[in-house]
Amino acid sequence: MNPTPFYQEIQDEVVVFEKAWHNQLPLMLKGPTGCGKSRFVEYMAARLQRPLVTVACHDDTGATDLLGRYILQGGETIWQDGPLSRALRQGAILYLDEVAEARPDVLVVIHPLSDFRRTIFIDRHNEELKAPPEFMLVVSFNPGYQNVLKDLKPSTRQRFIGLQFQYPPAEIEVEIIVQESGIDSKTAAKLVKLGGQLRAAHSLGLSDSPSTRLLVDAALLIRSDLYARQACNVAIVQPLTDDLEIAQTMNDMAALLF
Ligand SMILES: Nc1ncnc2c1ncn2[C@@H]1O[C@H](COP(=O)(O)OP(=O)(O)OP(=O)(O)O)[C@@H](O)[C@H]1O
Ligand SMILES: [Mg+2]
Known part of the structure; x- marks a missing residue:
């Protein structure tokens, strides 16, 4: 486990995060670049003593990248978990940075994970994985940066509680x-x-x-x-x-x- 990094609390984001984690609610962090979102998640993961798995989403990030794939190793095909499946098995905090950049099939995966089901379906591996209570999904999203096309749908947004970050006082x-x-x-x-x-x-x-x-x-x-x-x-x-x-x-x- 990494040592707790320095994080200067700005409002009451620490208690909000803790309550979200206890209630198994996914969290959306909004705010401009360089205002402390990633640092905050690192700090909270250390504070809650959970491993942190971070994925920087871009326009080529698809469901397979998150769930996993079969790979060839020494003439054998073996299953390799993607970061999402790994985070679930570990009961980690999963941080999907810039989630709106990802391909639409990522959101299809996230939906059953971010509501009461807390489940992912790995169809290629024919497996259904349920998130343990310690698992938490955190995404970052910057409404200002993305163009209209990259805005998140209400059905996605309304699965998360939201924290707005700003430059500190x-x-x-x-x-x-x-x-x-x-x-x-x-x-x-x-x-x-x-x-x-x-x-x-x-x-x-x-x-x-x-x-x-x-x-x-x-x-x-x-x-x-x-x-x-x-x-x-x-x-x-x-x-x-x-x-x-x-x-x-x-x-x-x-x-x-x-
Ligand atoms: N509240 C804070 N406490 C401690 N350090 C901070 C805080 N806010 C900003 N920083 C400093 O600013 C740097 C950038 O913060 P961070 O990487 O968390 O930004 P970000 O919001 O994740 O940006 P991006 O959207 O570009 O990923 C940190 O490395 C740290 O030095
Ligand atoms: Mg960041």
Whole structure:
């Protein structure tokens, strides 16, 4: 079992997760990139002392990838569990990241797993697997990012309870950056201020806001003695824009703080 990672609670997500787990309810995490969803799931799995199985879904992820397949080994065909079947047998926490990206047949598998049946049907292996009480299904979903086609159907959404993640309040974000990078709190506060200004600067027309992840990255670079303006440029500005003028404006904003 992995050691418990650092996770700074923002609201009451820890108790919500625990109650969901006790009641065998599947959970949907919503929120922008880099705001702590994966870290939260890792933390909860360690806290509940359950193994964690994570699957990053993409547009080629199908039911077989999750359930398993027959493979050839030394002239013999043997069955190999996919991550979903393995997670069920282990009573793990299964985290399907970006579930809306997956192929529709994945949702067909998830439906009987995420309602009272808590069962999967592995048709290729002619097996029905029931989830043990310790098993929990967690998915992440970002309604803002996906196009309309990738929106989840109500029949899928309504099988989950939902937690909305957002960028943390400033004082908490400072604490996260200090803990994650080992930087002093004064410098962390400046990074959080820059993050806040960029998130509010709609006139920049950024398609994405700077995440806590980017601020932590900048802090790590500063911590290892890269000068602050360059750290902000490479860790925050460049990942967010390719437009030279907008980048200049963002770097000017950083220069007013550092
Ligand atoms: N509440 C938090 N406690 C501790 N660290 C955090 C928290 N929120 C964000 N972080 C930091 O931000 C980084 C990114 O978080 P994480 O990988 O969990 O984001 P995510 O929401 O899963 O993003 P994505 O949607 O891109 O997968 C973490 O590695 C950690 O350094
Ligand atoms: Mg993640």
